[in-house]
Amino acid sequence: MRRIASRYIAGETLPEALDKIQALARRGHTSILDILGEDVTTPEGARGVADEYLAAAEQLAQTKLDCYVSIKPTHVGLRLGEALALEGYRRLAKHLAKLDLFLRVEMEDHTTTDATLRMFEALARDFENVGIVLQSRLFRTPDDIRRLQALGPINVRLVKGIYLEPPAIAHVDPEPIRQAYLECSRLLLDQGAFLSYATHDASMAEGVLAQLRERQLSSERYEFQVLLGVQEHLWDKWKQAGHPVRVYVPFGPEWRPYSLRRLKKNPEILGHVMRASLGLS
Numbered sequence: 460m461r462r463i464a465s466r467y468i469a470g471e472t473l474p475e476a477l478d479k480i481q482a483l484a485r486r487g488h489t490s491i492l493d494i495l496g497e498d499v500t501t502p503e504g505a506r507g508v509a510d511e512y513l514a515a516a517e518q519l520a521q522t523k524l525d526c527y528v529s530i531k532p533t534h535v536g537l538r539l540g541e542a543l544a545l546e547g548y549r550r551l552a553k554h555l556a557k558l559d560l561f562l563r564v565e566m567e568d569h570t571t572t573d574a575t576l577r578m579f580e581a582l583a584r585d586f587e588n589v590g591i592v593l594q595s596r597l598f599r600t601p602d603d604i605r606r607l608q609a610l611g612p613i614n615v616r617l618v619k620g621i622y623l624e625p626p627a628i629a630h631v632d633p634e635p636i637r638q639a640y641l642e643c644s645r646l647l648l649d650q651g652a653f654l655s656y657a658t659h660d661a662s663m664a665e666g667v668l669a670q671l672r673e674r675q676l677s678s679e680r681y682e683f684q685v686l687l688g689v690q691e692h693l694w695d696k697w698k699q700a701g702h703p704v705r706v707y708v709p710f711g712p713e714w715r716p717y718s719l720r721r722l723k724k725n726p727e728i729l730g731h732v733m734r735a736s737l738g739l740s
């Protein structure tokens with residue numbers, strides 16, 4: 460597992476993550492810092508995670524690198540209560556604003572969507588340095604986009620959605636998810652959003668790029684976002700074509716569930732690991 464994980468995570472400690480972010484910057488990529496973890500089970504645990512993020516942000520700010528912070532709602536206590544999670548996010552948004560850092564509220568499975576959007580709406584009214592994630596897999600997302608328009612131009616990471624949702628509320632086949640992604644992109648561009656296209660789907664990205672060309676949008680209005688260790692040839696291709704690429708850099712001792720999710724997503728990696736372990740590659 461460790462071998463598999465080392466491809467997708469920067470390490471267990473903050474210094475290892477900062478080294479990775481520095482190395483990515485030398486390659487021309489900006490980054491996102493994520494402390495691995497989710498579903499905390501006590502309020503003390505939730506507050507502890509927010510404290511950990513605050514300490515990490517202090518050190519990140521000192522590096523002066525272009526990197527922001529991304530946090531899952533259940534990591535700051537959403538399963539224990541919306542007020543607790545919002546308190547954590549507020550504390551972070553306020554402190555990060557002072558450090559000139561951005562905060563991304565991540566999106567988890569559909570049982571958390573309403574609460575996550577409510578928290579984001581509350582945060583966006585008070586802070587400029589906050590963005591959200593929207594999932595094209597969910598049928599509800601176009602309506603959410605229309606509602607969020609009331610906040611003015613927002614900062615969105617658009618994803619397909621990693622959680623397998625029931626067919627009553629979500630697209631389940633790849634092609635409708637792709638079509639919905641392009642539709643959400645269109646809606647968000649029409650609303651003047653800043654868009655982070657978090658995908659490794661090269662052909663879908665071509666569709667996105669066609670929309671951007673049609674609107675003659677400069678690279679200040681969008682970026683691509685990718686996961687550490689996933690489809691690196693695409694990062695360089697996009698970068699060379701003038702499209703900004705930001706890399707998600709997760710770290711921390713809780714690497715096991717994250718790595719398992721990556722492995723499920725791409726079981727071929729297990730083959731590479733087995734071959735390497737046997738000295739065959």
Ligand SMILES: Cc1cc2nc3c(=O)[nH]c(=O)nc-3n(C[C@H](O)[C@H](O)[C@H](O)COP(=O)(O)OP(=O)(O)OC[C@H]3O[C@@H](n4cnc5c(N)ncnc54)[C@H](O)[C@@H]3O)c2cc1C
Nearest residue numbers: 565566618619620621657658659660684685686707724725
């Ligand atoms: C920066 C970033 C942040 C994200 N944040 C969220 C979030 O907050 N909430 C959420 O629900 N989802 C999030 N996701 C995940 C996203 O929803 C998709 O599940 C994921 O990106 C895979 O979809 P794809 O668009 O890359 O296309 P796919 O068609 O799934 O993948 C394209 C190719 O890339 C490979 N690939 C893709 N992802 C992985 C992986 N993880 N490991 C190994 N190989 C892979 C596939 O094997 C395939 O060959 C995030 C993704 C990124 C890149």
